Amino acid sequence: QVQLQESGPGLMKPSETLSLTCTVSGDSVSSGSYYWTWIRQTPGKGLEWIGYIQNIGSTGYNPSLKSRVTISVDTSKNQFSLRLKSVTAADTAVYYCARDLIYRSGWLEHWGRGMLVTVSS
Amino acid sequence: QSVLTQPPSASGTPGQVVTISCFGSTSNIGSNYVYWYQQLPGTAPKLLIYRNNRRPSGVPDRFSASKSGTSASLAIRGLRSEDEADYFCAAWDDNLSGLLFGGGTKVAVL
Secondary structure, three states: OOEEEEEOOOEEOOOOOEEEEEEEEOOOOOOOOOEEEEEEEEOOOEEEEEEEEEOOOOEEEOOOOOOOEEEEEEOOOOEEEEEEOOOOHHHOEEEEEEEEOOOOOOOEEEEOOOEEEEEOO | OOOEEOOOEEEEOOOOOEEEEEEOOOOOOOOOOEEEEEEOOOOOOEEEEEOOOEOOOOOOOOEEEEEEOOEEEEEEOOOOHHHOEEEEEEEEEOOOOEEEEEOOEEEEEO
């Protein structure tokens, strides 16, 4: 059974760089053609797609976040990661990692439990 | 502001039918599949419907969905108390080159 688990700091200060990791079990981030995805959820904006990485390293990002986001994969640890630069209070959200089954779809079969990240001075 | 528009709330009594709409445009719902997610309180979203109208294994057939043009809808038949949740539609947007979500509809069972 595929399971995903987010990890990282729960509290950030403005202007810092957020780094979150998603550890995958029951599947390999280097197999298949899945799209390993980050999504966040805020009370005000609902669910927001951040971007994805495929096992071969190709990425896609939300244009509104593209200048600040990097998604990478570490096949040796079976993990993929999110880096978000220059965070502000507006980046306070629950961050989810998920597996998208097909390119350009939204077929998110498996999700992590989510991790609350708060940005506050 | 979500580009996929859903009503913020819907409600019904046990056994009733509740329908949730999702309005988009030609660049998203009009040209790509629609997905629906159920989010129970305090949990991650769960895939409820994929490719417009297909249910993953384990999803009761009380849940059904359809798509027509640039809009989609989700119906919950035989409403149960455990159906109280937020429901989100999602579709890829070709202009954005990214995934869009609806703002979510909170379903209450009265």
